[in-house]
Amino acid sequence: MFSTRLLWGFAFIFIFLSVIALLTNMPESKNPRVYKALLPYFPYRIEKEFGGLDIVDKRTGKDLDVENAKVYIVYDELLKKWGRKHLRLEGNRLIVLDDQGNPRATIPLQGAEEVHWVQEFFFKADRDTR
Secondary structure (H helix, E strand, C coil): CCCHHHHHHHHHHHHHHHHHHHHHCCCCCCCHHHHHHHCCCCCEEEEEECCEEEEEECCCCCECCCCHHHHHHHHHHHHHHHHHHHEEEECCEEEEECCCCCEEEEEECCCHHHHHHHHHHHHHHHHHHC
16 A cells, blocks of 8 residues: 555655754854853753753743743853843953943953854854844
């Protein structure tokens, strides 16, 4: 009744769509040292829940009810938006600002690779919109 070609075709389409979904929902790569240093100041965190993962606002304790497949994408977007407002890059120093724009902490960047990552991850969209 079913031909093997039809089964192979369905299998190929399923695998192809699965790979595309996986690639589109992957978070961006991050510099581990700088990312880890920024996390204490970032007002959101990812928490495990019974139904999967969710993003929680540290200030209010409310969760954002994000679709499970999009948690890391939304988290990256929140991090970038926060970084554009709360980070300032001065040479090899990354200054973390509070909500009023006052310096809260300074993170020394170690090398051009970390400076480049900060510029690309947080401030690239600013250059694209100018």
